[in-house]
Amino acid sequence: MAIPLLSLVGAGPGDPELITLKAIKAIGQADVILYDALVNESLLQYAAPGAIIRFTGKRYGCHILSQEEINRLIVSDARAYGHVVRLKGGDPFIFGRAAEEIEAARSAGIPVQVVPGISSALAVPAGQMIPLTWRGTAESFWVTTGTTRDGSISKDIHLAARSSATVIILMAMSRLEAIMDIFMEAGKADLPAAIIQEGSTPREKMVKGTVKDITFRARHAELSNPAVIVVGEVVNLYDSLLPAHIQGIAGNLNTHPA
Secondary structure (H helix, E strand, O other), X not given: OOOOEEEEEEOEOOOOOOOOHHHHHHHHHOOEEEEOOOOXXXXXXXXXXXXEEEEOOEEOOEXXXXXXXXXXXXXXXXXXXXXXXXXXXXXXXXXXXXXXXXXXXXXXXXOEEEEOOOXXXXXXXXXXXXXXXXXXXXXXXXXXXXXXXXXXXXXXXXXXXXXXXXXXXXXXXXXXXXXXXXXXHOOOOOXXXXXXXXXXXXXXXEEXXXXXXHHHHHHHOOOOOOEEEEEXXXXXXXXXHOOHHHHHHHHHHOOOOO
């Protein structure tokens, strides 16, 4: 009889090479893999022959399964087949609703382990040579969601806009203009901002600007989710840290509308 187990595994930001060895090992040991929309499907090649693979993707405005249905599926698959790997984009504990899945599994008597992943909040700006901290420029950073469960803008955005920290905002493209208005109200109209869509993948696209014009630039470039928004003086370091011979290549790959 199979022994039930739930592994919450972080798949990283999208580049299939940005996944940990421990995560690959867990995928290979799984009897069932439940993977999300932001997971690079090439990672499924590490699954064992005969493993059951189910897509459980959720994106803004499009849910294949509700969270409650996913919780029930975790429990039923673990009881029926054994080791369930819940494969999530980025890191399971950063806006991944992992706590709800852990609670569902443990309430059913199913043990849980977590394999951390590289969060897009950190990796995507780094891939564009945007450091989140820089001595004398930014001593800290916020990572926040753009919207709450009911669709309203997170109150933390108001606090972050008044700080001197770098602000990284996830899942916020649908409320981009309203969020930038909050920064404007905090006197940050000229603060540098960047938006990176599908970071770390071949489809990556970035726009840079300031709080007052980044919404226009993003619309002009037709950016949408999944995207990472970075607001702070560190955005200006992109040009100084990127080698000159790479800047020409990056200019062809990224989108910087005038």
